[in-house]
Amino acid sequence: MLADAHAHLLPRDYPADAPECFPRMTPVDGDTARELLFGSLRFRARDAFFDAERRIEEMAASGVDFEVLSPMPPLLRYDLPLADGLALARHVNEFTAELCATDPARFAGFGMVPMQDPDTAAAELTAIAEAGLRGAEIASNVLGASIGDERFLPFFAEAERLDLPVFVxxxxxxxxxxxASAMGTYVVGIEGALAAASLISGGTAAKCPGLRISFSHAAGGFPLMVTRAQYFWSGTWNEEPPVRERAIMPDDGPSPLEYARRFFYDSMVFDARALRYLVDLLGADRLLIGSDFPAMPREEPAGRTARLLGLPPEQEADLLWHNAFRWLGIDPPVRSRTSVADPLRAGARAGETGGR
Known part of the structure; x- marks a missing residue:
């Protein structure tokens, strides 16, 4: 069984009378895809973004049994006027809830909130929960401001109070x-690292100990940065017992690595060696399968690199399946022993053997 905790959707349409600053989805002649127009962004969105039946077909093709669906990140536009940002979030959240309701045993949806106003964002979490959505997706920065800034603490505190996970x-x-060509590669890695580090250094992790939060792309460079923070906290290498007289940071509670091991991280690091490091440093119980599908193609089959690690069966099962539901805070769906992908795989095997 495999759960993809990092997959995206886009609404099929937007209201005809929506504000000028809203996105638009226009038909593509002779194709089931649509083109997303949002400011300067032009993006061809194939039908798996908004068609539940098509998603399920593609899940079967890749060996995915469950998806956590969040809005495609360019929709997280915190530069919109508050009223428009809230209206956009509510439209996207309504679509997300409707798509996920088509098959709750296969989909869990995350909503979006207008983080340009943290109090409004916090208040909107109740509506997200009431709509049946399982959590909220936010960007790693808010108009360049760190999410670990104290102005955003009310949002995280409310997410913790409502028992809603957050996906950064x-x-x-x-x-x-x-x-500019590095924006989608190196800068994304830098941003993930800054977001995770800011939650520790800014005090949010300490003030919201029950918050369940996950970072895309394993929080970029954070897993390598946090070991340096650990040294400054402990005065020792290799997470050996602290030597206080050598430490630079005060002993004011859990260590940086202890905080880091409260977070979840998706496995989109594109290399088994990097994934092995994450398992060794953070633990197999902190990692989630992620794909960015359908904005990016999945591994074929999904989770292939995780399986290459040769983890003990219980750790592999955690990474592929159980951790996603621990992060969500719900029980896994009751499924038969047959995966959603098995009928397609059976057909492929029949084709390979001439149907015998």
């Missing part, structure tokens, strides 16, 4: 130290 998706912030 890395999004580029304005930067002039790398070329």
């Amino acid at each position: 998706h890395a999004m580029p912030a304005p930067m002039d130290r790398l070329p």
Whole structure:
């Protein structure tokens, strides 16, 4: 069984009378795809973004039994006027709830909130829960501001109170130290690292100990940065017992690595060696399968690199399936022993053997 905890959707349409700043989805001649128009963004969205039946077919083709669906990140536009940002979030959330309701045993949906106003974002979490959505997706920065800034604490505190998990998706912030071509590669890794580090260094992790939060792309460079923070906290290498007289940071509670092991991280690091490091440092119980599907193609089959690690069966099962539901805070759906992908695989086997 495999759960993909990082997959995206787009609404099929937007209201005809929507504000000018809203996205638009226009038909593509001779195709089931639609084109997303949002400011300067032009993106061809194939039908798996908005068609539940098509999603299920593609899940079967890749060996995916369950998806956690969140809005495609470019929809997280915190520069919109508050009223428009809230209206957009509610429209996207309504579509997400409707799509996930078509098959709750296969889909869990995350809503979006207008983080440009943290109090409004916090208040909107109740509506997200009442709509049957399982959590909220936010960007790794809010108009360049760290999500660990104290102004966002009410949002995280309310998510903790409502027992709603949060998914932090890395999004580029304005930067002039790398070329624009690096925005989707290196800058995304930097952004994930800054987001996770800010929640520890800014005190949110300490003030919201029950918050279940996950980071896209394993929080970028954070898993390598946090070991340096651990050294400054402990004065020792290799997470050996602290030597207080050598430590630079005060002993004011859990260590940086202890905080890091409260977070969840998806496995989109594109290399078994990197994934092995995450298992060794953070634990197999902290990792989730992720794909960015359908914005990016999945591994074929999904979870292939995780399986290459040769983990003990219980750890592999955690990574592929159980951790996603621990993060969501719900029981896994009751499924037969037959995976959603098995009928398609059986057909492929029959084709290979001439149907014998």
